[in-house]
Amino acid sequence: MPGDHAPRSKIDPRTAGALREFLRTAEDFGETELYYRARRDVPKGPPRAESLEELYARYSGCLNCVLGKSRKKIVFGMGSLRPKGLFIGEGPGYEEDRKGLPFVGKAGELLDRILAAIGLSRETVYIANIVKCHPMREPEHPDMRGNDRPPLPEEMEACRPILEAQIRILAPPVICALGATAARSLLRTGDGITRLRGKVYGYPIADTGRTVPLVPTFHPAALLRDPSLKKDAWKDMKLLRGLIPPERNPA
Ligand code: SF4
Structure with missing residues (x-):
């Protein structure tokens, strides 16, 4: 004490x-x-951010973990402020670090096609990551390609307040965890994505007492590596689409 x-x-x-x-x-x-x-x-702490603008201004120079030291741009996320769904990946890569946007490149193009297949788009959902800065294997070489790595547990925890605030502010009707790292982090489990996918989980929204349905599925990059996974990913997307309430559902 x-x-x-x-x-x-x-x-x-x-x-x-x-x-x-x-x-x-x-x-x-x-x-x-x-x-x-x-x-x-016991101190009360700073007042919570009530808008994404306020949240991003607060964290624009964030150095709460080591990833902040080597990043070029923070990748907070993009999309609708009243999204039909919140799609969460693990972290920015080389291109995202330069553009400041999530899911660019081939995996991003596939994500766009997946969204379109269920009547959604980048404009109608919100896309974010567990960590907002590029995790690098060799942070001393930030301009090297192929330098990506999954975020470490302590980096994900350090970034968690930003993600929790995004979820609270956006209040999406459903969350999609893209890939094993995002699913494990959000569900606080060590299980693999093959075991986790195909089900709906309840994700508690911090400080609200509410839960939001969460659907884990494969990361688009995994689908590019192994197209045989697409069949199950499609089942997951149909499951997710059914969870969007009528007032937010695509026509
Ligand atoms: S990853 Fe998150 S916690 Fe770490 S420096 Fe970037 S914004 Fe801050």
């Missing part, structure tokens, strides 16, 4: 939440003085 001289800025909201829980337990055991003193000392 922090003492009276603990700097307030060092306690993040999650730590404060865990601390409050601990103190409630302490109160159950009769430690009321400890409970009330500490409750007064």
Whole structure:
């Protein structure tokens, strides 16, 4: 437990939440003085962002993990502010890092075709990634091609507040996790995408008490590598389309 001289800025909201829980337990055991003193000392943290504009301004110079040091551009995401679905990949690659946009290149073109097949488009959904900066195998060579790697768990956790805020602000009717890394991170599981796909999960939206249906499927890059996966990906897309409520459903 922090003492009276603990700097307030060092306690993040999650730590404060865990601390409050601990103190409630302490109160159950009769430690009321400890409970009330500490409750007064727990900082509230910065007010939450109410728009994507506000959120992106807040994180435009983010260096909350090492990926911030080697990126060229932060890739927050793109699409509708009232999306029919939120599609989440794992992280930007070489081209995305330069353009500042998600899913460009061949995997992006395939994603566009998949969306079109179920009556959606980049303009009617929102596309984002688990981490907003390019994870590189050799960050000292940021201009080298083929330098991509999956984000590490600590990088995904560091970036999580941005994604959680995007989900809260956009309030999509359905989330699609594109690929194993995104699905595992969102569902907090170690299972592979083959096991996870084909089902609908409930994703709790932070600070709202609400859940949104989540459908995991293969990453478009995996479909390019192994076209035999497309059959199952198509089943997933039909499942997802059925979860879009009529008022947001494509004609
Ligand atoms: S990946 Fe996310 S947490 Fe890490 S520096 Fe980029 S924006 Fe910040």
